[in-house]
Amino acid sequence: MRIALFSDIHANLPALESFFTDVATRNIDAMYCLGDLVGYNIWPNEVIDEIRKRGIPTIAGNYDWGIGRASDDCGCAYKTDVEKAMGKISISYTNEIIKEEQRNYLRTLPAHIRLEYQLNDEKFNVLLVHGSPRKVNEYLFEDRDEKSMLRIMEQANADIMCFGHTHQPYHRILNSGTDETAHFRHAINIGSVGKPKDKDPRGGYVILTISPQTVLNDKNSVQVEFIRFEYDIEKAAKAVEESSLPNEYADMLRKG
Amino acid sequence: MTIALFSDIHANLPAFEAMLHDMDKRNPDAIYCLGDLVGYHIWPNEIIAEIRDRKIATLKGNHDEKVECVLTTEDSLSLSGKDYAYHLIGQEERTYLKTLPSHIRLEYKINAQNFNIVMAHGSTRSINEYILEDTDQQYIKEMMEEAQADILIVGHSHKPYHRTLLTVEGKCRHIINTGSVGKPKDGDPRGCYVLLTLDSIYAENDQDSLKVEFIRFDYDIEKAAKAIENSLLPNDFAEGLRFAR
Numbered sequence: 308m309r310i311a312l313f314s315d316i317h318a319n320l321p322a323l324e325s326f327f328t329d330v331a332t333r334n335i336d337a338m339y340c341l342g343d344l345v346g347y348n349i350w351p352n353e354v355i356d357e358i359r360k361r362g363i364p365t366i367a368g369n370y371d372w373g374i375g376r377a378s379d380d381c382g383c384a385y386k387t388d389v390e391k392a393m394g395k396i397s398i399s400y401t402n403e404i405i406k407e408e409q410r411n412y413l414r415t416l417p418a419h420i421r422l423e424y425q426l427n428d429e430k431f432n433v434l435l436v437h438g439s440p441r442k443v444n445e446y447l448f449e450d451r452d453e454k455s456m457l458r459i460m461e462q463a464n465a466d467i468m469c470f471g472h473t474h475q476p477y478h479r480i481l482n483s484g485t486d487e488t489a490h491f492r493h494a495i496n497i498g499s500v501g502k503p504k505d506k507d508p509r510g511g512y513v514i515l516t517i518s519p520q521t522v523l524n525d526k527n528s529v530q531v532e533f534i535r536f537e538y539d540i541e542k543a544a545k546a547v548e549e550s551s552l553p554n555e556y557a558d559m560l561r562k563g
Numbered sequence: 564m565t566i567a568l569f570s571d572i573h574a575n576l577p578a579f580e581a582m583l584h585d586m587d588k589r590n591p592d593a594i595y596c597l598g599d600l601v602g603y604h605i606w607p608n609e610i611i612a613e614i615r616d617r618k619i620a621t622l623k624g625n626h627d628e629k630v631e632c633v634l635t636t637e638d639s640l641s642l643s644g645k646d647y648a649y650h651l652i653g654q655e656e657r658t659y660l661k662t663l664p665s666h667i668r669l670e671y672k673i674n675a676q677n678f679n680i681v682m683a684h685g686s687t688r689s690i691n692e693y694i695l696e697d698t699d700q701q702y703i704k705e706m707m708e709e710a711q712a713d714i715l716i717v718g719h720s721h722k723p724y725h726r727t728l729l730t731v732e733g734k735c736r737h738i739i740n741t742g743s744v745g746k747p748k749d750g751d752p753r754g755c756y757v758l759l760t761l762d763s764i765y766a767e768n769d770q771d772s773l774k775v776e777f778i779r780f781d782y783d784i785e786k787a788a789k790a791i792e793n794s795l796l797p798n799d800f801a802e803g804l805r806f807a808r
Contacts, residue, residue, distance in 0.1 A: 308662035311618070336659060338618040362567065362594035364620050364669075412592060414763050415564035415673065417680075423666035433664070519661045 309334060312497045313512035314341035314368065314437065314471030318401070319501025319560070320350035322510045323357055325538035326500050333514060333534070339420060341471045342368025342437040345413070346381060346401050347502060347556050349546045354501075355409045367416035368437040368472065369444035374401055375413035382444035393553040400552055418443065427522055433515070434465035438472040447496065449477040457483050460492045467493045467529060469515065474499035476511050478531045484524070491526040498533065501543070508563035509535040565589070568741045569756035570597030570624065570684065570718030574604035574648060575745025575804070578754045579613065581782035582744050589778075591758060595667060597718040597741055598624025598684040601660070602648050603803075604745065604787070605794050611656045623663035624684040624719065625691040630660055643795035665690065668712075676767055681712035685719040694738065696724040704728055707736055713767065716741065716759075721748035723755050725775040735770040742777065745787075752807040753779040 311330050316323050330338070340363050345351035351374070358365055367375065369382035381398050385391045405413075419440065422433040439445035440463035447456070447470060460468050461483060476498030484490030498511030505511075516530035544557035567586050572579050586594070596619050601607035603626075614621055630649050639650040652660075666687060669680040686692040687710035694703065694717050707715055714737045723742030727735050742755030749755075760774035788801035802808075 308659060335618055336615045337620050339620070359590070359592045362591055362617075362619070364593050364595070411762065412564060415761050415765075417669040418672045419668075419670040421666075421668040421670065422664040423668065425665045426662070517662045519658055521662070 308336050308517045310515045310517070311335045311338040311512060312341060312435070312469050312495075312515060313338075313500050314497055315343040315474055315499035316354050316501040317343055317370070317499070318345050318348035318351040318354050319543050320348075320353045320357070321539045321542045322501040323354055325536050326510055326512060327357070329534065329536040330512070335514065338363055339435055340365040341435055341469065341497060342366045342416070342443075343370045343471065344368070345374050345405065346370040347397050347547075347552070348543060349404070349550050349552070351401055351404065352406050352409045355412055359412060364420055365416055366420055366435060366437055367413065367418060367443065370401075371413040371416060372443055373398060374405055375410060375416070377402060377410065384444070384446065393555060396551070396553055397556070400550070424517070426517075426519075429522060431466040431523055432464055433467040433469065433517075434463055436468065436470045438470060440465065440468070444472070446473050447494065448473055449475065449479065449496070453481055456494055457481050457492065460494065465492070466523060467495065467515070469495045469497055469513070471497050471499065474502055474504035476505065476513065476533050478533075480526045489524045489526070491523060493529055493531070495531055502560065503563045504559075506563050507535060508540055508561060510538055511535050564593070564761050565591045566759045566761065567591035567594045567756060568597065568682070568716055568739070568759060569744050570741045571599040571721055571743035572596075572610050572745040573599055573626070573743070574601050574607040574610055575787050576604075576606035576609050577787045578745040578782045579610055581780050582754050582756055583613070585778065585780040586756065589758065594619050595682055596621040597682055597716065598622040598663070599626045599718065600624070601630060601652060602626035603645070603796070603800050604648060605651060605790055605796065607648065607652045608656050611659055615659060620667060621663055622667060622682060622684050623660065623665055623690065627660040627663060628690055630657055641795075643797075645797055645800075647795040673763060673765060678713035678767060679711055680714040680716065681710055682716045684717065686717060687712060687715070691719065693720045694740070695720055695722065696726060696740070700728050703738060704730065704736065707738075713737070714739070714773070716757075718743070721746055723749065723757070723777050725777075727770045734767045737770075737773055737775070739775055746803065747807040748803075750807050751779060752784055752805060754782055755779055
């Protein structure tokens with residue numbers, strides 16, 4: 308079973324369209340969207356419509372949560388006053404152009420999706436969240452302390468945990484069993500379709516493969532592929548520049 | 564948010580195509596399949612191909628699981644009987660069925676309420692347990708409590724219904740059986756699926772705040788029944804389709 312997982316589109320329609328073109332060539336069996344459909348670009352309604360049209364199971368990201376409730380707070384951890392000021396423009400712009408039907412869609416998205424497996428006389432869970440199981444806007448970076456990461460996964464009863472939010476993809480394998488009886492847990496950040504932040508401006512997503520041999524004590528029995536795809540970055544950047552959004556968001560798209 | 568829920572297609576391609584045609588017109592926002600793609604009919608590979616092509620989030624049903632125990636040899640495809648329905652299934656399709664999840668759980672936080680929609684083929688306890696319209700309510704309450712399910716969606720019995728149960732705290736629990744796309748057993752031979760509408764008025768203490776529609780659709784029943792009669796499958800299966808039993 309090949310499962311495509313994508314998130315953090317952030318109203319970037321050219322990137323989403325290229326994602327759909329790419330994923331169609333990869334023999335995928337199921338697809339889930341891990342949130343943050345809107346914010347930072349001019350196509351929030353169009354992005355929502357493309358995802359709804361395909362009936363894709365989707366969870367709410369922090370930006371969706373904010374716009375769904377017509378809030379002026381997206382729960383983003385902006386560090387500087389400049390970032391805060393820019394963020395304010397982006398959320399009020401998005402609140403202005405979002406249509407009522409699309410806002411309602413965002414408001415009624417689930418927070419998490421859990422796939423409960425019973426395979427090879429063993430139970431395991433694939434948990435899909437936006438930020439972390441504890442909070443929609445918690446950042447789980449790659450360098451997070453191993454104990455803390457394991458605790459989060461154990462508390463959430465997640466054996467394979469997939470999330471986005473940081474826009475920086477990685478796959479970490481952690482053993483929460485012992486050396487003799489291993490219980491490997493996978494923490495997978497799926498990157499970002501429409502606003503990568505890992506210096507590679509191409510869009511990113513993940514293909515997770517659950518095979519008939521998947522068992523918790525074999526870390527290689529779960530496969531994770533990171534896919535990067537080209538898209539028309541200039542089109543997305545120019546759209547930002549021609550709007551009332553801060554031009555810095557266009558440069559971020561060009562530089563990743 | 565409108566969620567389409569369907570199950571128990573049982574390799575009936577004319578029924579499945581008619582359902583997709585009907586469902587596509589209604590523009591659901593998310594789609595889930597609760598399993599039993601195969602068994603009783605001749606088109607298991609076609610059903611699996613269409614579900615994979617549409618990337619529909621799908622659960623494993625008891626018939627999908629049963630395939631794991633069916634040994635197919637070169638001679639199998641010339642033997643008549645009900646196992647013919649499983650022998651037809653290709654190797655890649657068997658791998659797909661084997662790696663389907665047992666339950667899908669949607670965890671919601673809306674209007675300061677935390678609640679879960681849990682989907683299972685039979686029940687959260689067993690893939691082949693029947694949760695019927697008249698199953699003892701205390702039993703269901705305990706099972707839902709144990710599974711932390713506020714809205715439980717199941718298939719398996721091929722008899723659609725929507726039941727509500729009140730907890731001692733005054734919360735309303737919903738149990739929805741999606742019926743069957745390709746082998747109804749409730750006396751109505753048309754196919755069946757469910758549209759669930761969850762909007763921001765949803766409240767745990769108001770049983771009318773969740774909208775559940777049972778969609779019945781016509782399909783070419785004779786085509787499906789004749790295909791059984793012209794195959795190595797028991798003719799009883801064709802009669803089952805004609806009379807929805």
